[in-house]
Amino acid sequence: MDPTTSLKRKHVAPAAHENGKRLCRTVQEGDxxxxxxxxxxxxxxxxxxxxxxxxxxxxxxxxxxxxxxxxxxxxxxxxxxxxxxxxxxxxxxxxxxxxxxxxxxxxxxxxxxxxxxxxxxxxxxxxxxxxxxxxxxxxxVPKSDTLSQRHNESSQLPKELSCHPVITKFGTQRRGLTAYVLSQEEMIKKNYPVKGMPGFEEFMCTNSADCVTDCSPLYGLDCEMCLTEKGNELARVSLVDSDGTCVMDELVKPHNRIFDYLTRFSGITAAMLRPVTTTLRDIQVKLRMLLPSDAVLVGHSINNDLLALKLIHPHVIDTSLLYRREFGQRFKLKVLAETVLKRQIQTEERMGHNPTEDAVAALELAQYFIKTGPRQVVELHLEELWGYTIKEDPTDCEPEPAPEPAPAPSHRFADVLxxxxxxxxxxxxxxxxxxxxxxxxxxxxxxxxxxxxxxxxxxxxxxxxxxxxxxxxxxxxLPHQQQQQQQYQRVCANLRDLCVVFAGPFPAGFSERDVRRLFSCCGPVRKIKMMSTAVRVHAKVEFELLEGALLALTTLNGLSMQGQHIKVQRPVDESMLDVDLTLEALMCDSLNSSQLYTVKFNPGVAQRLHFPANINGHTFGTGSIAVDRFPPAKVNGTQHTTVKFKLSEEMVRETFSHFGTVDRVALHPKPGKHARHAHIKFKSSEEKYAALSSSKDLWRENYLVCPSLTPPHLPSWVAVTTPITDVDPDEDATEDEERTHTxxxxxxxxxxxxxxxxxxxxxxxxxxxxxxxxxxxxxxxxxxxxxxxxxxxxxxxxxxxxxxxxxxxxxxxxxxxxxx
Known part of the structure; x- marks a missing residue:
């Protein structure tokens, strides 16, 4: 081969580059x-x-x-x-x-x-x-190994721990804070305000993210209430950040007439609220501004605080549900602070509770639980909080029956989320x-x-x-199922039309095998129907891929056979009126933007074929060329058989890698036969157009190329869309009649x-x-x-x-x- 036409180049020729611009631009717009x-x-x-x-x-x-x-x-x-x-x-x-x-x-x-x-x-x-x-x-959702490990560890725990309410709920492993955030089902069950649930239509929602992580910030929250003619209403609110720093401590004027300030518990007096003008709405807006989108609120029985605030926040940790007791009982915040944190709060010397102090206590209790882990928390405070110790059973005593295992957690996808x-x-x-x-x-x-x-x-x-x-x-x-099926059959027939060409006239005696051998150089042929008249022979050729029909039109139309030229054309009916528009869209499909189709043909065939200078209106070469220098069929009276070429992935990569990075090569050989065609996916669309612009050089190497049309997910456009029904013996006649009356x-x-x-x-x-x-x-x-x-x-x-x-x-x- 002439070294000036070497394939080892990546740059697109100027003319070819201009011809490819429109397609490339369309691909960029779509992708x-x-x-x-x-x-x-x-x-x-x-x-x-x-x-x-x-x-x-x-x-x-x-x-x-x-x-x-x-x-x-x-x-x-x-x-x-x-x-x-x-x-x-x-x-x-x-x-x-x-x-x-x-x-x-x-x-x-x-x-x-x-x-x-x-x-x-x-x-x-x-x-x-x-x-x-x-x-x-x-x-x-498949059961993870962590769940199995958790079950094995719980079976090895002492009896007092294996049935402990904290262990049965949270297991023994130390985990991140997301493991202790209440699920939506738990919030609904425990009467937390939840968006969409009845009774909370007028509640304000925080600007919270859909999910939180183990790195999300914790905020302690506590509220004090007064008794009004409408029930308990917010009178004071405190919010502390993860460092325990108070970021909000506000008195709030209840909207309704106050019956009891509950000073003994709230510390609120009439004198304290008299000058206050801050409303519940002001507090809601301020909280929305203060809380990050991934904030996790921590409180002790925090559902009461959110109800008083008329606030919906989906990510909360309730310390009264962390340090669990049997039969749904709960520890008081004062008891937990004294036992776990070694701190005195809510003492009798003070008049009422300090919400900032309570918010800090709840925050530190949650942080301690997360850092220490449920098993160690239980072991350290088993006697002080839960009132019993771990004792070994006497050897002469009969072992007590094992407690009933806790119900297995749901593995449904929605529940896991x-x-x-x-x-x-x-x-x-x-x-x-x-x-x-x-x-x-x-x-x-x-x-x-x-x-x-x-x-x-x-x-x-x-x-x-x-x-x-x-x-x-x-x-x-289409109210009736039969009508829907008829329309579906028409769609399938119309899709097949894109893979069909009519060819002829052929010389007398030209057989179906001869037609298949000729048209197979453009791609795999699915079906051939010979149509003979008294004088001439024609054929209907149905390819398995759209690219086969396209290449047949561009390479075999006008082929001279025994002195007469055959004509290759698409079916002429309503379904094909805008076929060029359809093929243009398929070329620009995002799935085909960087793919091309190639066929490796027999060198002997090339002596009679035309070089495809134009494909669907896009010029990829400079015109027709004379292809020669192929060995003759006979040399000195000796018959030379034509070598049949087959494609391999290595061969395709070696040839086309000169134009750019080849991501993948899809070969689709039939069972027991060699592959003759392939779809090639390049790294970018520019590399694809570089290969198409060198189609003349590839022709000399016995390759036909064209832009990819068939979607990669379909091994055959027709095969996948063919319905599972009995085939009408006069299928073609039926399809033609349907198209005529469409x-x-x-x-x-x-x-x-x-x-x-x-x-x-x-x-x-x-x-x-x-x-x-x-x-x-x-x-x-x-x-x-x-x-x-x-x-x-x-x-x-x-x-x-x-x-x-x-x-x-x-x-x-x-x-x-x-x-x-």
Missing amino acids: GTLESERPHHSPRISVLLDRLQQPITMNELTELLHYAALGKAGGIKQPSWCRLLHQKRITALNVVIVEGMTQSHFYKHYLTLLHLRNNYTTRVTFTPSPDVASRIFSSE HTHGRKVSYIGKRSDIALNLCNQQWYNTDKEVLATFRRQARCPFLSVLPFSSFSDCLKRC HTSSEDQEMALMVRKLDRQLWKLFKSLPDGTLSVVILPGHTSAHGHSPGLCFMEVKKKSGVVNISSSPVGTDLACHLK
């Missing part, structure tokens, strides 16, 4: 940022190459959600089918279920669903599953969901669901939102408008998610007696980079206009 520009340590998700060819199940999806939420620190292993990098930086999980939608619906409305195809860079087939939302909440102080939310149509009612909000329309989610001050850590408008529209437009009905127009509206709602939701959120959109698919319609799962971690503005995109046409 938000190039791979090389993404933050190095930001979380990201990818699916393993071999698993892209297989659908994922509901169980595999929940494995990912468990790992994203809990990580290795929670005893959860990385899922085997995907990789989630920098899991610790995941801030929230958001799952949207588009009810009624299948994978075929997505590709029918492919151009309209601009947000889904551009902002989600991970896409994989989803096995149809009922009750997706309920199964997410009720999925069982609650124990970690993380909010869980379901917003959608009323349904039988395995989740507490306090975490559910019911609405009838997608608009209400979206508005409610966006109005929330803080995004829940796990939110599941079913969108039902598409399913409702589907039932209106027309745009009012129902189709309504469906197209619904899909466009749905995509915009999904875009608004994605835009409102906090950075670092793992966003999952599920098209659940459909299974019935008539067939099997696979679903689709989209996954993306929200980054700081912007999302595509769908209102400004020129591609807004419904794919139903030409896939119908």
Whole structure:
């Protein structure tokens, strides 16, 4: 080969670079940022190459959600089918279920669903599953080794400790403060103010984060009340920081007439409150300003303080529930301070309690418990607080029966998140969901669901939102299941049309085997149908991949065979009117932005093929060239067989690594046969266009290349979308008749408008998610007696980079206009 045409170059030719600009710019608009520009340590998700060819199940999806939420620190292993990098930086999980939608619906409305195809860079087939939302909440989190270790240690404890209320609740290991923060269920049970629960509608919420960590700051809180005509009302409040420094000590004027100042307990007198003008509202606002978003409030029976403050704060530690007693009894703060802290508070010499002193005592009791650990706290103060000591049983006494084991903790995903102080939310149509009612909000329309989610001050850590408008529209437009199946069949047929070409006329006697041998140089052929008339022979060739049909059009059209030129063209019907627009969008799909397709062909074939100077309107070379210098079939009367080439990953990497970093090579050989084609993923889209600009040089090396069109998650566009039904023997005739009578009905127009509206709602939701959120959109698919319609799962971690503005995109046409 001429050294001037060497493949060892990374720079794009100027002409080719200009031709690639439009595609590259579109990719950047859809993906938000190039791979090389993404933050190095930001979380990201990818699916393993071999698993892209297989659908994922509901169980595999929940494995990912468990790992994203809990990580290795929670005893959860990385899922085997995907990789989630920098899991610790995941801030929230958001799952949207588009009810009624299948994978075929997505590709029918492919151009309209601009947000889904551009902002989600991970896409994989989803096995149809009922009750997706309920199964997410009720999925069982694997039991971690720490729980087993805790059980083993408790079985080795002395009898007095193994059944101790503190040990049975918290175990024996020293843990971080998050282990002692009350769960939402405990707060509801103990009458804490909780958002959404009846009776607390007028309470003010603090600006608290969805979750706290072991490094979150502790704040001690204590309040004193007076008795008014409406009951107990706030009269004084004290707040101390984690160092015990008082940051707030305020007297408060009760709103109602005071009956009793409760001076003996509160220390409040009429003279003290007479000049006070501070109201409860003033205190609420000040507390909201003082408390950091991840603050944990500590108090003794702190539910009474929050009720007096009419304040909702989701992260609290109650010292009366840390130092537990049997049968629900509680120690007084004065007793705990004297026994544990060796400090006298609330003495009789003083008139009433000092709330600052009480707040500091509660804070230090919590800090001591966390630092010391539950087992050591019990062992050190077993006799002083709980009134008994550890004694060995006499050898002649019969052992007492072992106490009944404590109920095992729930391993349901929603319950585990609650124990970690993380909010869980379901917003959608009323349904039988395995989740507490306090975490559910019911609405009838997608608009209400979206508005409610966006109005929330803080995004829940796990939110599941079913969108039902598409399913409702589907039932209106196609009320009968048989009609839905007929439309599904049409969609599948129209998808197959993108992989079909008609070719001919061929010389007399040209067989199906000859056609397959010729067209296989462009890609794997799925099916060939010979169509012979009295004079000429034609063929309908259906490729397994979209790229095969594209390369056949550009390389085999006009091929001379025995003195006559064959014509290769796509089907001519309504479904193909805007085929170029569809192929353009597929080239620019975020999944294909840095991928290309290549075929290794037989050198003997190249003597008769045309170099593809133009592919779908994009010029990747400088024109047709004469390909020669191939060895003749006969030399000196001796027949020379043509060497059949096969692809290997090493061969592909060696050839294409000259243009840039090759991330992966996907070979799809048929069973028992060698691979002849491959999808190549580069590090960036610029490297892909560098390879395409050198297509003439690659041609000389017996490679055909074109931009990748087929989504990586589909081993075959047709095979995955083919329903499980009996095949009509006259299938082609039936499809042709359906296409002939296809027309745009009012129902189709309504469906197209619904899909466009749905995509915009999904875009608004994605835009409102906090950075670092793992966003999952599920098209659940459909299974019935008539067939099997696979679903689709989209996954993306929200980054700081912007999302595509769908209102400004020129591609807004419904794919139903030409896939119908």
